[in-house]
Amino acid sequence: MALPNFAFFRGRIVPYGEAKVGVMTHTLHYGTGVFGGIRGYWNEDENQLFVFRPHEHFRRFLGSAKLLCMEFPYSEEGLTRILFDLLKTENFRTDCYIRPLAYYADEIIGVRLHDLHPELAIISIPFGSYVDDEEGLHITVSSWRRVDDNMIPARGKITGAYVNSALAKTDAQRSGFGEALVLNQDGHISEGSAENFFIIRRGVACTPPVTDNILEGITRRTVMDLLRDEIGVEVEERAIDRTEIYLADEAFFCGTGVQIAAITKIDHRPVGSGRMGPVTAQLRKTYFDVVRGRVAKYLHWCAPVYQGAPAAGTPA
Numbered sequence: 001m002a003l004p005n006f007a008f009f010r011g012r013i014v015p016y017g018e019a020k021v022g023v024m025t026h027t028l029h030y031g032t033g034v035f036g037g038i039r040g041y042w043n044e045d046e047n048q049l050f051v052f053r054p055h056e057h058f059r060r061f062l063g064s065a066k067l068l069c070m071e072f073p074y075s076e077e078g079l080t081r082i083l084f085d086l087l088k089t090e091n092f093r094t095d096c097y098i099r100p101l102a103y104y105a106d107e108i109i110g111v112r113l114h115d116l117h118p119e120l121a122i123i124s125i126p127f128g129s130y131v132d133d134e135e136g137l138h139i140t141v142s143s144w145r146r147v148d149d150n151m152i153p154a155r156g157k158i159t160g161a162y163v164n165s166a167l168a169k170t171d172a173q174r175s176g177f178g179e180a181l182v183l184n185q186d187g188h189i190s191e192g193s194a195e196n197f198f199i200i201r202r203g204v205a206c207t208p209p210v211t212d213n214i215l216e217g218i219t220r221r222t223v224m225d226l227l228r229d230e231i232g233v234e235v236e237e238r239a240i241d242r243t244e245i246y247l248a249d250e251a252f253f254c255g256t257g258v259q260i261a262a263i264t265k266i267d268h269r270p271v272g273s274g275r276m277g278p279v280t281a282q283l284r285k286t287y288f289d290v291v292r293g294r295v296a297k298y299l300h301w302c303a304p305v306y307q308g309a310p311a312a313g314t315p316a
């Protein structure tokens with residue numbers, strides 16, 4: 001994977017090689033950081049880089065930081081401006097992935113969240129697909145359970161909690177599956193290792209509620225809007241049993257990284273026909289048009305980088 005050329009680090013944009021932390025850094029030892037994942041989409045016809053819903057991403061990022069008692073003098077708008085400066089410095093004319101990271105920079109021993117000094121860094125790299133096959137994943141239900149809200153809140157994007165995701169993902173891939181689907185403590189479906197989950201059953205789209213230990217995905221909310229308003233499919237947020245997914249007509253993952261990835265097999269059972277279903281196919285097409293800034297109705301979700309001040313992403 002290519003490294004970035006630049007980073008926003010300790011309050012300014014510096015060459016990436018200068019963005020370094022010491023090996024004693026608190027977050028490196030205790031997982032006390034938070035991060036975000038945002039995509040920029042290059043639109044060749046418009047000669048424009050569109051960042052998808054940056055304000056919503058930075059709002060969640062600052063919310064995750066708040067869960068870990070981090071205080072920053074930045075707003076969503078301020079972070080969007082910093083991001084745009086970074087992307088202009090990188091001069092990207094390609095799709096890219098953006099990673100804001102907030103971490104406790106103190107080089108000390110002692111596990112806690114108070115009396116520490118948070119720092120912020122942002123980097124971006126050119127980026128394509130996150131999973132090998134967005135059109136037909138074979139996934140498995142993981143034997144690992146999702147972290148519970150009273151253990152490590154899944155609604156925060158907390159670095160330490162990604163050990164949970166990594167355990168599930170590696171087990172799944174070493175067993176020959178493309179991704180893991182993780183259950184919560186009740187045995188209901190929670191989400192994938194780094195993506196939210198939907199099934200289509202009897203014409204209705206169902207996705208686990210935010211109280212089932214999921215990350216409150218920005219793509220999830222986007223998908224819910226597009227399903228209802230563009231595809232005409234009703235959406236229910238409700239607990240999903242494990243065996244329901246084996247009987248679903250369609251299933252897919254969604255997230256900034258994975259975008260919309262069709263799930264065509266779960267634990268060796270075909271989902272529906274065993275091929276990507278019509279709702280997923282239509283949703284993928286609509287989603288890719290929307291994120292690339294090709295649908296006037298949703299241009300307010302796409303913030304153009306190359307024209308002076310950042311355009312407003314719509315507050316959620």
Ligand SMILES: Cc1ncc(COP(=O)(O)O)c(C=O)c1O
Nearest residue numbers: 194195196215217218219255256
């Ligand atoms: C655990 C987890 N769930 C869901 C998502 C999807 O969230 P979003 O759509 O905001 O990228 C991600 C990706 O960031 C994730 O890491």
